[in-house]
Amino acid sequence: MPDSSSTRQAPALAGGSTPTDAMAGAQQHAGGAGPASRKDNIPRGIYYMIAATVMFALSSAIAKLQVAIYPVGEVMFFRSFSSLVVCAAFLLPVTGLSVFATRRPRDHIARGLSQSVSQTFTVLAFSLMPLAGAIAINFSAPLWSALISIVWLKERAGPARWTALLCGFFGVLIVTNPGADSLQLGALFALANAVMYGSVTVAVRGMTATESANTLLMWQMVTIALFHSFLLVFGFIWPTPLDATMLIASGVANAFAQYLWTKALLLAPATAVSPFYYFLLVWALLIGFLVWGDVPTLGLLAGSGIVVASGLFLLWHESQLRRAAQQASRVAAQKQALGAQRVQAEARFDDGRIPGR
Numbered sequence: 001m002p003d004s005s006s007t008r009q010a011p012a013l014a015g016g017s018t019p020t021d022a023m024a025g026a027q028q029h030a031g032g033a034g035p036a037s038r039k040d041n042i043p044r045g046i047y048y049m050i051a052a053t054v055m056f057a058l059s060s061a062i063a064k065l066q067v068a069i070y071p072v073g074e075v076m077f078f079r080s081f082s083s084l085v086v087c088a089a090f091l092l093p094v095t096g097l098s099v100f101a102t103r104r105p106r107d108h109i110a111r112g113l114s115q116s117v118s119q120t121f122t123v124l125a126f127s128l129m130p131l132a133g134a135i136a137i138n139f140s141a142p143l144w145s146a147l148i149s150i151v152w153l154k155e156r157a158g159p160a161r162w163t164a165l166l167c168g169f170f171g172v173l174i175v176t177n178p179g180a181d182s183l184q185l186g187a188l189f190a191l192a193n194a195v196m197y198g199s200v201t202v203a204v205r206g207m208t209a210t211e212s213a214n215t216l217l218m219w220q221m222v223t224i225a226l227f228h229s230f231l232l233v234f235g236f237i238w239p240t241p242l243d244a245t246m247l248i249a250s251g252v253a254n255a256f257a258q259y260l261w262t263k264a265l266l267l268a269p270a271t272a273v274s275p276f277y278y279f280l281l282v283w284a285l286l287i288g289f290l291v292w293g294d295v296p297t298l299g300l301l302a303g304s305g306i307v308v309a310s311g312l313f314l315l316w317h318e319s320q321l322r323r324a325a326q327q328a329s330r331v332a333a334q335k336q337a338l339g340a341q342r343v344q345a346e347a348r349f350d351d352g353r354i355p356g357r
Helices: 019-028 042-067 072-100 105-128 129-136 141-151 159-176 183-209 215-234 242-266 270-292 299-352
Strands: none
Touching: 019 242, 042 072, 042 105, 042 242, 042 270, 072 105, 072 215, 105 129, 105 183, 105 215, 129 159, 129 183, 129 270, 129 299, 141 159, 141 183, 141 299, 159 183, 159 215, 215 270, 242 270, 270 299
């Protein structure tokens, strides 16, 4: 999954991911431009990112259509299992079963359980509220991730970061449109997904130090498919051939959307292509209007704009901080090298070994 694997490694499919996964992953990798040897192709990266948003929107729309007919557990199982098949077909011929080698099975299982619940909340939100509204709330995951990092990991947060977080959460409040008594049920599921995914993003950061991108991916795919299979006991309706095709297509589309997203971040820096990920909201608004007749409210448009602006600002702010830290590290290394050269020169002078003397 993109939130926990480096986008500078070989492209990996993460079919179990949701739009939230992708944005949180982009937020996490907002830093440097990658190795100096890597040549960026920003226009092509942008094309891949826009194509990814189209596939993500289609996958989400299919899930929303199918969950109105079939039990949510059945929809989630078809979605996650078909994603697993796609990922295995691409990765196992290259890596073999060694991709599952790990010393942290409990962490992988806990992560898979958390994400299986999180993704189920997402599809439940799709079923209970307009597609664009659920996706807009899901975009707040990077905000929750940043907040949890401050509280849990004791990361420093300056005025700029706090301002972005407060503005973003205000935008979420506008989108959720709380009534006199409580939030809408669909909005609560979307918020629960965003908070859970923000927590997973923070918790999994330590795993990237010991686990490869492909190991993280395949463990995630297997555990999510396994946990979603347990939901079948709550109901199963034998799908028609057309509906079965659509159920499988949702997972396949999600897998290829993640591949396109990963490819975009391999071709160009996250700060260049991630803003185009928000095209997902445009497609969601368009599909919602054409398929379900959902007319976006002023609150949805205004709140979404605030959430998107806050996310983009956080992305830019974090990239600036990382770039400054990298520059400071290079300067320190240069000073250390010059100091070492000076010590060596003085030692040669003291030993009477200065050339030409």
